[in-house]
Amino acid sequence: MTQFLVTKFIKDSENINDLKVREKYGTLSSFVGIACNIILFIFKLIVGTLSNSISITSDAFNNLADCATSIITLFGYKLASKPADKEHPFGHGRMEYILSLILAIIILLVGYELIKSSIIELINPTKIKFSYVSMIVLIFSILMKIWMSAFNKKLGNKLNNSAMLATSKDSLNDVIATSATLVSLIVSGFSDLMIDGIMGVVVSIFVLKSGFEIIKDTVDDLLGQGLDKETVEIIKKHINDEPMVIGYHDLMVHNYGPGKHFGSAHIEVRSDEDLLIAHDAIDLIEKKIQEETGILMSFHIDPINMDDKETKYYYDKVKSIVRAIDKDTHLHDFRIVTGDTHTNLIFDLVVPFDIKLKDDEIIEIINNGLKDEPIKIFISPTIENKYV
Incomplete structure (x- = not known):
């Protein structure tokens, strides 16, 4: 079914690095979400009202919130594909994050109203009117949500799209929530236990959880996250595959919304x-990186003098000291200034975020490693963290 929809509605579907193709994938995912969730909302609202079940009604509004999510995502893909202009030279991709925050607030308001109604039901429980139609609707909903999860997971993995993968996980959460509602319906229908209010609270918690997770993910995007390891490895491979390149440093990538990534790095080559x-x-x-990842890179060339023996000696010496601290440290822009009484070593040192040592502690370790040199050594390091 997934492949049929992709083939039917997306031309050139294998060209997933093309922004227009990615937009079409996003549009397809959004329309599927809108159609499925609006159908589930209508059916559940009807049977929830007729059966006097707060948990089914809560589940209906959970689907309505999912429908709203798909609508916001659809607008996000459309706005993200809008060309850059004078006021927004990096495009409009971040508009999706703003819309996601608005959506999350709406979902939290819905969740608040649902949990309030469920608590009232707990205090003053009412008997559910069991019907096989209600049970069939809930079973149908569970099966549909399982398919929606698989659908979005397949598209998300293909495009490496976090929004689609998040939608897939949310659909699995809906399966759990609807299963709880189904249990409530069956138990209340075949016994005197009134657990509808309890299950209503459970479903409401899933709605609230969805809202808080959207806020967290959106805030992470707005603050700026590191690239995924797979993309970083692709960039590294293309750089290291060039025989002329000695090394690189200060690799960083800025995210301006889905499909809008700009990166830079300093590429080290021999000075001759x-x-x-x-x-x-x-x-x-x-060009190779842009073709494979869609990231527009801008490289700066750093000439490295490989023939000065004194520079190479101290570079290797300092490198061995800092690698003993952590194997993922990286030394660059290394140069020396010699004098009659002492030598200055000037360099940049990139350290991983998980190193617990303070900068002055790292400097002390390096100084201790150089104290036995025949001439006095002064170091002037610039210590920074890795961007990716």
């Missing part, structure tokens, strides 16, 4: 390389 040839090689790396 032909500048025109080096520039052409770096341009080619940028």
